[in-house]
Amino acid sequence: MAFQLAKYFPILDWGRTYKSETFANDMVAAMIVTIMLIPQSLAYAMLAGLPPKVGLYASMLPLVAYALMGTSRTLSVGPVAVLSLMTAAAAGKIAAQGSPEYIAAALLLAFLSGLMLLAFGLLRLGFLANFLSHPVVSGFITASGIIIAASQIKHILGIDASGHNLFEITVSLFQHFPETNGPTFIIGGSALAFLFWVRRGLKPLLKSIGLGETSALMLSKAGPVLAVIAGIVAVAVLGLAEQGVKIVGKIPTGLPTVSLPSMDSDLWAQLVGSAALISVIGFVESVSVAQTLAAKRRQRIDPDQELIGLGAASLAAGMSGGYPVTGGFARSAVNFDAGAETPAAGGFTAVGIGFAAVFLTPFLFYLPQAVLAATIIVAVLTLVDLPAIRNVWNYSKGDFAAMAATIVVTLLMGVELGVTTGVALSLFLHLYKTSRPHFAIVGQVPGTEHFRNVNRHAVVTSDSVITIRIDESMYFANARFLEDTVYDVLACSPNLKHLVLMCPAVNSIDASGLESLEAINHRLKDAGVCLHLSEVKGPVMDRLKQTSLLSDLTGKVFLHQYEAMQDLDTGCAQSAIEKTTPPKS
């Protein structure tokens, strides 16, 4: 039982050897991450169309839950940009932004997503996330970044613009542009310029005045906090709120209460699809961050236990007034660089955010929304990866098609349809590709024991003995294609006496593949041609031995292709099967 507990609560493992030195390192990292997370929590809550306190709440209990059950030592869990956008899209279908029903929907999304992640983890279904290909994820993130940035421009200009896709948002921005609020634009524009400069220019500057790499990085990450402070001071001192600069306003002071979300079954049914997408996207993002950081220290994470850790975090968010959370890239990298050694750093960060929620919220009253919008824009533009699009185009047109479809559909028809289209298209293209695998007729390279594709090399072939190399596992989607190929060769080769299927790249043969081999054997026999196999792999041979194929085979099974050619050239083999030949492994 203790063993089982430690499996599901990794804290029982690393907690046993926790030392004061580790504590000190975790504390330092937690303080730095807390400073970074306060403006992020507020900004992403605004992006999700939720009150600022929801962002703070989502940065407390979920971090504690992940610290207990997660396997990454350095992942920093909390609100992230893409999930905030997806939350806004899903909750927006239920109610108007900011209404109590909208907030309840966001809460339920976190709860449902937590339940799903936990269930996937307990059933060890983490592999399902693999069906999101890199190009689809990359395209989705890029498109989301563009939509998020576009949606925040209205806050920088101080106008009311709206729209459900990039086209509508852009049109609305142009329509409302004349209403731009001067003071808001000055504050928002300055924050934007400052933050871009911090990202590009501050770190080199700090290093040039003698700071170490890590310290320079840490300080440059504090840019958003400086912008927030400057924004608050400017608004408060100059009385800009009266001139139309929108501010965060009163944030209720205090800690979240724990309660269950809505149990309305209609609402559950409406949100379950969105929660599934949020779960999968959140998991894929978080796992790739966690793996990147773990590999740097030769640590490892367990994807199925990660599902449980992230599930617990989302469930905690759904039960403590938050909204969907996951591991964030920028924040985790800072946590890692700041020296966090265990998930305890996340727990300490939660305490820091709790402290802020109790003592700092009055100071955030005058925080201009334009500054939060600027931090979002600067953060999400790093998500936009245009070179990746070009790279995928150069490498694989099929992958590019899936990526382009994901981007276009996400930009014009929304995040949920975008990612669904991408997954469906990439699965279809993969199946299409493997349903028409590469087959090559091979011949002997003169003077060697090697056999190569007749179309790529000058090789020796024969009219009566033809060898086809199969470059793919044989399964139902390509079984008929293999038959077609063999019958085409048969129809074009009047002198054919022996056909050899060379199988070094056949990793498995399913029941359909087996039936096709039996059909080929049978039909070649009718046509007076012997079928032989060569270079069959050990595990494949083990399974073929359980069938009647080998005893029905009109030819032999050869360990090496060279053996086959020597044997068949001297003319023999009719219906005598060399069952003693050991398989290649």
Place this chain on the structure above:
Amino acid sequence: MAFQLAKYFPILDWGRTYKSETFANDMVAAMIVTIMLIPQSLAYAMLAGLPPKVGLYASMLPLVAYALMGTSRTLSVGPVAVLSLMTAAAAGKIAAQGSPEYIAAALLLAFLSGLMLLAFGLLRLGFLANFLSHPVVSGFITASGIIIAASQIKHILGIDASGHNLFEITVSLFQHFPETNGPTFIIGGSALAFLFWVRRGLKPLLKSIGLGETSALMLSKAGPVLAVIAGIVAVAVLGLAEQGVKIVGKIPTGLPTVSLPSMDSDLWAQLVGSAALISVIGFVESVSVAQTLAAKRRQRIDPDQELIGLGAASLAAGMSGGYPVTGGFARSAVNFDAGAETPAAGGFTAVGIGFAAVFLTPFLFYLPQAVLAATIIVAVLTLVDLPAIRNVWNYSKGDFAAMAATIVVTLLMGVELGVTTGVALSLFLHLYKTSRPHFAIVGQVPGTEHFRNVNRHAVVTSDSVITIRIDESMYFANARFLEDTVYDVLACSPNLKHLVLMCPAVNSIDASGLESLEAINHRLKDAGVCLHLSEVKGPVMDRLKQTSLLSDLTGKVFLHQYEAMQDLDTGCAQSAIEKTTPPKS
């Protein structure tokens, strides 16, 4: 243009060399097939819940259309058992059996299915049929055969029984069993016993009295006609129709008129899904029959043109009072054995059926339905392939799961849900399997240049140089699994300096696989380990050369694994890339 026409009308090809001798052979085959097809047409129409004339109409123009556009020399197109069952299931959702709306729905199913097959053929989408795996098709056919046989028992007993699945049919048969009509049961039972004997005992008997193999086969296939004649005579002479024996009754004499089916868009929308399933199942069945027969004579068929040929046949059925048709197995085998040489035999068969529709229908008035039911039962029980279930169970548990699900769902929830479940489950299981491919850590077989799995062979390994052989193409569904595997090895190998990925079975690497390789290279570099590749295939290497992976690689690319081990054992390779190494092809 002439070239294009000949592509879509193979008759322009074989028709040019048509000789009187070929004509004689085709005529003989056509006469034998006509005799076989008359009772089949009537019986399958009854199975589909349609009037007898619909069966005859479906055996005229469709055969002419296939003769013009099909590529198989010997396929016999017409009504078949499984499509009749599927037609009954689909049309039964629209209206009551036998009603004008029901007949219109069957007509429209043929028309829609014809349009789809034509479109698939013109778009060269024949590969879509490959996603029906052999076990799913086999399980579906077996389950359909059982349902069809069970549904015909009521005709043998002369009772009214009904039900939408095997369970309901069985219960209904038991409930109505006491109402069994004596004379009907005597006729139906005798016909059943006679037909079983013909199938089992007649051919050996005929051969023992000196007939040749082919003649004996032909005569034994005439069994149903003898049963039909005996049944008609018995009913007419003994006046059994008055004693409750149900008869076919009046069949309108004459040929079908050509017209368009219903253009009601609601009806189209209701039937489009069923028509798609009918198209795919019909195509798969027909193509495998056509391929089997073509291979025997070293001919070939073109699956994409077959779609067009079958599409034209279905369209003709839908425009001439028929219902969905495809190539039938038993009939085509008889056509082949009787010596048919070209599709013209099908055209002559259509003429024979037309002759029957005009002159023979009065004689079919007294034909008892029980005899037709007996011919159906004997025919479909040959579809039930129980040994195949055991074989699949022995060979592959995954394939068995898909097959068992198809059978159970088809028997209990209907044909359409059954085949859909089977396809979805087999796709899921295939993707699951390839998402967790076989990886092996390999070592050197002492004294040789061969490398084998450390778990299967006694091999030499090293602490600092580890080789992982990848037994699958790298694509998005397994890219992350590869990363996990490598990071696990990394976490467990404190002395690791060089990691070699051995790729002889990697047939392709998609963009996700490439990104994973890049990530692995990057993370191994962070951990101070060099990444090398060995035995990369030519086409894979060609594409990798277009990327930055090879220049970023911390290690080398080796032509052979043995080279890699020699090179790395002597200690070298740090960040020097041997770009001149030619790839293996």
